[in-house]
Amino acid sequence: MAAIGAQVQRTETGDALARARQRAALLPDLLVEARRILNTVNTGWHGRRKSGVGESFWQFRPYTEGEAVSRIDWRRSARDDRTYIRDQEWEAAHTVWLWADPSPSMLYKSEQAHVSKESRALVLVLALAELLSRSGERIGFPGITDPSSARNGAERLATLLSHATSLPPKPDLTKVRRFSDVVLVSDFLEPVEETLAVLQRLAHDGARAHLIEVYDPAEEEFPYKRRTEFIDPETGASLTFGRAQDYAEDYRRLFHARRDTLSAFCKRIGWSYTTNRTDRLASDALVSVHMNMTANIGYQGGGL
Numbered sequence: 001m002a003a004i005g006a007q008v009q010r011t012e013t014g015d016a017l018a019r020a021r022q023r024a025a026l027l028p029d030l031l032v033e034a035r036r037i038l039n040t041v042n043t044g045w046h047g048r049r050k051s052g053v054g055e056s057f058w059q060f061r062p063y064t065e066g067e068a069v070s071r072i073d074w075r076r077s078a079r080d081d082r083t084y085i086r087d088q089e090w091e092a093a094h095t096v097w098l099w100a101d102p103s104p105s106m107l108y109k110s111e112q113a114h115v116s117k118e119s120r121a122l123v124l125v126l127a128l129a130e131l132l133s134r135s136g137e138r139i140g141f142p143g144i145t146d147p148s149s150a151r152n153g154a155e156r157l158a159t160l161l162s163h164a165t166s167l168p169p170k171p172d173l174t175k176v177r178r179f180s181d182v183v184l185v186s187d188f189l190e191p192v193e194e195t196l197a198v199l200q201r202l203a204h205d206g207a208r209a210h211l212i213e214v215y216d217p218a219e220e221e222f223p224y225k226r227r228t229e230f231i232d233p234e235t236g237a238s239l240t241f242g243r244a245q246d247y248a249e250d251y252r253r254l255f256h257a258r259r260d261t262l263s264a265f266c267k268r269i270g271w272s273y274t275t276n277r278t279d280r281l282a283s284d285a286l287v288s289v290h291m292n293m294t295a296n297i298g299y300q301g302g303g304l
Contacts, residue, residue, distance in 0.1 A: 017165065019102075024162035026119060031158045034126035037283050060084045095138045095147045096293075097176055098157075100125045101186035102167035104233040110218035113278040117214045120278050121185040122161070124212060127286050128183060130154035142171040147180075173198070178206030181293060185212040187219070192258050196265060203269055210272045210289050213259065217279050220255060222248045 060076050063083040073086035100106075106118040115123075125141075132139050133153025140147035144160050144167075161167075176182055182202060188195055188211070202209050218224075224244035231238045241247060263273035272292035276285035 020165045023102075023118075023122075023164075027122070027158045027162045030119060030122050031126055031154060033282075034123050034154060035130055037123065037286060038127045038130050040283050060086060095140070095177065095180040096128075096132055097140050097142060097147070097171075097173070097180060097182045098125045098128055099142050099171040099182070099184050099186075101169075101184075103169045103186075105187055105189055106214075107233065108216055108219070109278070110216050112217040112221075112223075115278050117187055117216060117278060120214050120276065120282055121212075123282050124185050124214070124276070124285055124289075125183070126154045126158055127282070128289065129157045131286075131290065140175075142173060142175070143168050146175065170198070173202060173205075173207075176202065176205055176207050180207045182207050182209045183212065183289065184209060185214060187215055188213050188258070188262060189219075192261050195262060199262075199265060199271075208271060209266070210292055211262065211266060211274065212285055212289060213262075213273070213275045214285075215275065215277055217277055220252070220277070222251045222255075224248075 060073060061084065063072055063077075063085050071085050073084050076084045076086065100118070100121040102118070106121060107116055109116040129139050130153065133150055136149055138147040138149045139153050139157070141157055141160070144164060145157065150156055171184065173182065199209060222244075224241075226244065227240065227242050228244035229238055229240045259273075259275070265271075266273040272289065274285050274288040274292070276282065
């Protein structure tokens with residue numbers, strides 16, 4: 001038994017290293033793709049349009065007694081008989097945790113899809129990292145790097161991910177603090193109760209989450225007919241149907257019921273739930289999440 005256990009451990013280690021090498025080979029191209037996508041998206045969510053400390057000019061307003069004299073704009077005040085304060089737009093570094101699901105199910109790519117779910121998830125995470133780091137936000141990836149502010153945040157994250165020999169199948173969110181944002185990119189195909197348990201912990205800790213469900217068109221449409229063998233990528237277990245089409249309706253009902261449960265939970269507490277099919281544009285999901293980070297919006301069907 002010990003010899004068998006050792007063989008299983010070696011096999012699992014070999015699989016993990018193979019996945020790590022595959023991920024490392026993909027990441028340079030995914031980083032380029034993420035930046036290309038980002039260039040099509042209107043950025044600039046960092047400015048909060050509120051008076052405070054920042055570099056961007058917002059407005060002139062009359063000086064009131066008690067304010068610091070150093071804030072007076074003497075050039076503007078010289079134009080008439082009033083004294084003016086130069087207000088800057090309020091900017092504050094925000095903490096955003098980004099996570100892309102590394103589980104085996106994310107490797108799936110049907111003939112209808114352009115890319116695998118893993119590739120799409122990583123592109124979305126890197127594009128968000130680039131967007132947020134350009135705005136001066138603090139970004140982190142659970143199990144890879146704590147939140148930090150750097151202009152090359154996407155490149156830094158891609159480098160760290162390419163050197164990671166293994167990634168935990170679930171995000172470690174114990175370091176998430178109150179008022180932080182958490183972006184979870186996954187197919188969310190695990191039992192819905194497990195996902196809800198994670199979300200409830202985040203809500204209890206005072207964080208705000210944005211879920212991006214990445215899915216393959218075949219997973220939604222269930223195009224299978226006649227005798228078909230299905231293999232669980234997580235466990236290797238197989239299931240064969242003599243007439244797969246007989247199960248299509250029940251499958252689609254369960255597929256959408258899972259999504260509806262998660263999106264309803266998010267909407268109820270002011271979070272966002274975005275969907276993105278791998279045969280559709282990644283920029284659709286990026287725009288939706290970007291908007292949701294600046295507004296309290298519920299379910300957004302990006303790519304549907």
